[in-house]
Amino acid sequence: MSSAPLNPAPPASDFIREIVAQDNASGKFAGRVITRFPPEPNGYLHIGHAKSICLNFGLAQENAGRCHLRFDDTNPAKEDQEYVDSIMEDVRWLGFDWGEHLYYASDYFQRLYDWAVLLTGAGLAYVCDLSADQISRMRGSLTQPGTPSPHRDRPVQENLDLLERMRNGEFPDGARTLRAKIDMASPNLNLRDPVMYRIAHAEHHRTGSQWCIYPMYDWAHGQSDWIEGVTHSICTLEFENHRPLYNWFVDNIAKLGGAPANVSYRPQQSEFARLNLTYTVLSKRRLLELVKGGHVNGWDDPRMPTLSAFRRRGYTPEAIGQFARSVGVTKFDSVIDVSRLENALRDDMNRRAPRRMGVLDPLKLVIDNYPEGQSEELDAINNPEDPAAGTRKIPFSRVLYIEQDDFREIPPPKYHRLAPGQEVRLRYAFFVRCTTIVKDDQGVITEVHCTYDPATRGGDSPDGRKVKGTIHWVSAAHAVQAEVRLYDHLFNKQDPNDVPEGQSYLANLNPHSLVVAADARLEPSLKEAAAGERFQFERHGYFCVDSRDSRPLRPVFNRTVSLKDTWSKMEKKKPAS
RNA sequence: UGGGGAUUGGUGUAACGGUAGCACAGCAGACUCUGGAUCUGCUUGUCUAGGUUCGAAUCCUAGAUCCCCAGCCA
Numbered sequence: 001m002s003s004a005p006l007n008p009a010p011p012a013s014d015f016i017r018e019i020v021a022q023d024n025a026s027g028k029f030a031g032r033v034i035t036r037f038p039p040e041p042n043g044y045l046h047i048g049h050a051k052s053i054c055l056n057f058g059l060a061q062e063n064a065g066r067c068h069l070r071f072d073d074t075n076p077a078k079e080d081q082e083y084v085d086s087i088m089e090d091v092r093w094l095g096f097d098w099g100e101h102l103y104y105a106s107d108y109f110q111r112l113y114d115w116a117v118l119l120t121g122a123g124l125a126y127v128c129d130l131s132a133d134q135i136s137r138m139r140g141s142l143t144q145p146g147t148p149s150p151h152r153d154r155p156v157q158e159n160l161d162l163l164e165r166m167r168n169g170e171f172p173d174g175a176r177t178l179r180a181k182i183d184m185a186s187p188n189l190n191l192r193d194p195v196m197y198r199i200a201h202a203e204h205h206r207t208g209s210q211w212c213i214y215p216m217y218d219w220a221h222g223q224s225d226w227i228e229g230v231t232h233s234i235c236t237l238e239f240e241n242h243r244p245l246y247n248w249f250v251d252n253i254a255k256l257g258g259a260p261a262n263v264s265y266r267p268q269q270s271e272f273a274r275l276n277l278t279y280t281v282l283s284k285r286r287l288l289e290l291v292k293g294g295h296v297n298g299w300d301d302p303r304m305p306t307l308s309a310f311r312r313r314g315y316t317p318e319a320i321g322q323f324a325r326s327v328g329v330t331k332f333d334s335v336i337d338v339s340r341l342e343n344a345l346r347d348d349m350n351r352r353a354p355r356r357m358g359v360l361d362p363l364k365l366v367i368d369n370y371p372e373g374q375s376e377e378l379d380a381i382n383n384p385e386d387p388a389a390g391t392r393k394i395p396f397s398r399v400l401y402i403e404q405d406d407f408r409e410i411p412p413p414k415y416h417r418l419a420p421g422q423e424v425r426l427r428y429a430f431f432v433r434c435t436t437i438v439k440d441d442q443g444v445i446t447e448v449h450c451t452y453d454p455a456t457r458g459g460d461s462p463d464g465r466k467v468k469g470t471i472h473w474v475s476a477a478h479a480v481q482a483e484v485r486l487y488d489h490l491f492n493k494q495d496p497n498d499v500p501e502g503q504s505y506l507a508n509l510n511p512h513s514l515v516v517a518a519d520a521r522l523e524p525s526l527k528e529a530a531a532g533e534r535f536q537f538e539r540h541g542y543f544c545v546d547s548r549d550s551r552p553l554r555p556v557f558n559r560t561v562s563l564k565d566t567w568s569k570m571e572k573k574k575p576a577s
Numbered sequence: 578u579g580g581g582g583a584u585u586g587g588u589g590u591a592a593c594g595g596u597a598g599c600a601c602a603g604c605a606g607a608c609u610c611u612g613g614a615u616c617u618g619c620u621u622g623u624c625u626a627g628g629u630u631c632g633a634a635u636c637c638u639a640g641a642u643c644c645c646c647a648g649c650c651a
Contacts, residue, residue: 143578187580198649217651538611567612
């Protein structure tokens with residue numbers, strides 16, 4: 001593939017970049033810009049994460065700062081090393097580098113515990129013996145204040161003792177929690193004595209059995225940012241209500257003299273709207289269901305919106321980055337049309353992808369006046385958008401394959417392709433005129449016969465004769481046989497979650513999201529295409545060699561995205577009679 | 578219902594008291610050895626009602642609608 005440089009899109013400004021610029025101007029963080037991307041390793045990264053990754057790493061790059069990769073691994077029940085590995089691979093694939101700044105919330109377990117002791121000793125946290133169910137019932141409602149736990153005023157010494165025993169494993173899962181003592185009547189439910197620690201005798205993928213109490217996300221997140229000196233802590237809208245809690249934790253720890261050394265400021269959280277895409281689900285829970293339920297073939301099934309799936313399908317990181325930048329950053333909960341993403345890929349690939357000819361649904365074309373047993377080589381341009389990509393030779397002979405779609409016995413109006421008596425150009429080859437057709441017993445066309453004009457070699461007519469259509473072809477004897485997988489949206493509704501009461505979003509699964517062209521014939525140069533290599537099949541779309549199922553000399557291609565097809569659009573609108 | 582956010586064409590996004598712009602989608606046309614690419618042109622918008630102002634998408638007041646929060650998930 002040629003390496004035509006992409007114009008790096010000028011990073012459009014947005015409200016977060018404005019905040020950073022203001023902070024730089026005011027000296028709020030002494031000119032520092034430290035961000036972080038904080039995934040929980042409990043699933044694969046998807047296109048929505050790409051938006052966050054591009055924002056956080058982009059901000060750091062633009063401001064000569066840095067961006068940390070931190071795994072928020074506070075819940076051992078859901079997390080796994082497999083996810084850690086995939087997340088690092090995906091972030092790198094997008095082109096970002098966290099350098100030495102790889103962190104884990106689990107690295108901070110001891111410090112968090114020490115801080116918990118500090119707050120407890122100051123009477124700002126207590127051990128609560130209530131069950132999850134009781135806590136829930138006593139939290140109150142949106143309009144009713146909560147009722148205090150009977151253990152809320154437990155003496156400090158007793159709390160300290162109980163906390164230590166929790167940590168030492170003296171109590172079973174769920175028996176006790178450590179809670180922050182804030183305000184059971186707060187209109188912000190997050191401030192109604194939130195749980196800081198729960199007991200879970202679970203094996204953690206990094207700390208093993210070292211701990212049997214695990215910090216809640218809310219108790220870990222703000223301090224993790226603080227410890228790392230994060231200046232701008234960027235997250236999604238649903239955490240807006242949590243900001244006062246993070247600030248409460250950090251401020252009180254600071255007041256008690258517990259601030260980390262060398263950190264003189266508190267991270268400032270800003271919230272933006274997460275990405276939503278039409279015809280796509282992006283919740284981790286849903287994606288897990290699709291995988292576990294066998295609705296797709298794994299996390300990297302090319303129909304999935306995960307980054308690993310986009311990679312396998314043939315998306316370039318540049319296209320995804322361009323898309324992520326183009327959607328902007330706002331607080332408005334919007335839904336982006338997937339065509340924007342597809343468009344970003346087309347844009348990128350149009351400049352870079354070598355062109356090839358491939359017949360997905362073959363129909364035999366016999367050139368009656370071309371000598372049997374003869375063949376010749378013709379020149380084809382590799383990429384009309386990139387002269388440096390040069391040309392290649394393609395073999396031509398008497399028997400070819402063309403696309404079923406490119407022949408009609410009875411052509412509809414404005415059909416520019418092959419039909420009885422019609423003349424078309426075979427791309428980079430000759431003009432041919434259809435003379436006769438051969439049908440089998442069922443009346444199915446098995447062969448199309450034509451004559452060619454030797455004077456039009458290369459595709460130009462010396463007499464200036466014009467032809468309406470140009471179709472692609474491959475030489476039957478030289479073609480490589482391949483499987484080509486044609487992907488479409490996984491769901492057939494713009495909003496997959498739009499289902500009648502009681503029905504599952506799975507009812508909106510598109511049964512035609514994968515159509516296999518099992519007997520495609522491709523030009524011979526594709527025989528040795530390497531896994532992951534990308535091409536444009538002329539008049540079809542962009543394709544990528546599948547890295548999982550391809551075999552030597554028997555490649556499998558994934559269609560990344562089709563070319564814009566105005567003819568099929570016309571036909572759909574006004575079905576030909 | 579308490580609290581926190583939000584609202585600009587079909588979908589997104591800009592305009593920071595001074596001509597409502599851009600992208601995608603749609604429509605029409607030009608060009609073309611990919612019905613691709615490219616290039617033209619067109620349609621469609623400031624949630625509502627009041628107010629301030631020479632002038633309001635922007636400021637004020639009231640209302641409407643949508644999203645988030647009652648996990649020992651993140």
